[in-house]
């Protein structure tokens with residue numbers, strides 16, 4: 323598929339602050355439209371969470387990361403950023419709810435709550451059938467959105483199953499979390515019934531059915547060119563994406579400033595004087611801020627409490643170096659039961675090439691928690707228990723390997739709270755008074771959604 327070619331218009335200089343996926347996509351689009359771009363990243367590498375670490379001969383990601391193939395344009399852009407050095411992945415997945423493992427879905431299986439609960443939930447869902455539109459939910463909570471979409475019974479059930487990941491009641495979270503949480507559809511009836519119900523468009527959008535033989539079943543309307551459900555870098559783990567994106571952007575002409583921070587923005591009539599690293603200055607025609615509203619507010623002296631409106635989840639990652647014969651077929655399993663610590667267990671070596679030495683494989687267990695918990699403060703005490711949980715959900719076999727690594731990640735998943743939108747208003751008002759400053763919405767979660775959203779903004783600029 324062809325990516326937009328450059329045009330002949332006058333070159334403008336854009337500064338992009340923040341080099342994670344949003345910033346990388348903005349830089350790429352601006353370069354394609356023949357602009358000069360300086361990308362400023364505070365860390366020593368670009369990519370944010372899309373990076374990897376080396377552990378002996380292993381390359382480890384920070385949890386389970388894949389590029390979902392959700393529409394042709396977005397996937398084409400990601401492919402181009404990686405010079406097509408990717409492998410296709412059709413993940414083998416399962417989820418666990420109430421101790422019941424359901425193959426081929428990553429969402430909670432509500433049928434595990436028993437026929438009485440499900441009948442009530444289904445009745446409620448049908449009663450709500452005309453209000454499935456969740457637009458206009460700014461300032462509303464996730465529980466309001468879920469009730470509006472599925473009815474109160476289903477909303478309450480889903481809300482309980484999400485607590486392990488969100489570490490809070492979903493009534494504290496903004497409706498903007500919808501896309502980030504596994505509740506885009508509900509698994510409320512068996513696949514046969516779901517197939518019949520989904521013939522009606524209104525149910526199609528609400529009801530989930532597994533589609534093991536058709537990985538693109540839910541995406542066929544937007545993604546027709548690339549056949550696989552997901553893609554993954556050919557080398558270097560997910561960090562291979564960031565390395566390739568870095569060199570691709572530089573080849574396209576971007577200047578990338580690592581370990582750098584913007585300290586001041588002086589707005590002139592048509593341009594900005596941007597100071598970074600305290601003394602260095604650049605004149606820019608435009609600025610895309612991909613580093614969060616709170617950091618921009620500090621730089622331009624707008625008082626707010628944005629940081630407190632992002633619910634940040636600490637994550638403990640347990641990595642086990644195992645013999646490849648100990649690995650099951652699964653790419654990952656989501657476990658929604660609060661009787662287990664593991665939220666997601668993945669076997670990256672089942673989909674990621676070149677991340678393990680010959681004959682070895684690795685298991686990665688994601689444990690969302692809080693910084694007061696015993697497991698956060700003494701994670702090594704729980705190593706055997708975590709391995710036993712992994713055994714019990716059927717993702718690995720055999721005895722606990724001797725070689726393991728534990729990593730405490732203080733901020734991993736970030737979910738907007740209900741008042742984020744309100745708290746953003748002063749900085750949004752300031753931006754409206756400027757020309758060519760854009761603050762990227764940090765509430766967009768999935769990689770493909772970030773790429774789509776940022777590309778849409780950039781296409782309006784060119």
Ligand SMILES: Cc1cc2nc3c(=O)[nH]c(=O)nc-3n(C[C@H](O)[C@H](O)[C@H](O)COP(=O)(O)OP(=O)(O)OC[C@H]3O[C@@H](n4cnc5c(N)ncnc54)[C@H](O)[C@@H]3O)c2cc1C
Nearest residue numbers: 340342343344363364370385387388613734735767768769
């Ligand atoms: C464990 C986990 C697994 C996930 N798995 C998947 C998956 O499989 N598929 C999927 O689609 N999505 C997944 N996601 C979600 C997705 O990967 C992230 O939401 C997304 O990559 C975040 O990118 P971002 O561009 O919004 O930026 P952020 O990560 O918020 O990054 C902002 C960047 O700006 C930099 N920065 C901050 N302040 C400054 C400053 N003052 N100046 C300059 N730079 C600054 C930071 O260093 C960072 O690089 C996962 C998320 C997590 C946590």
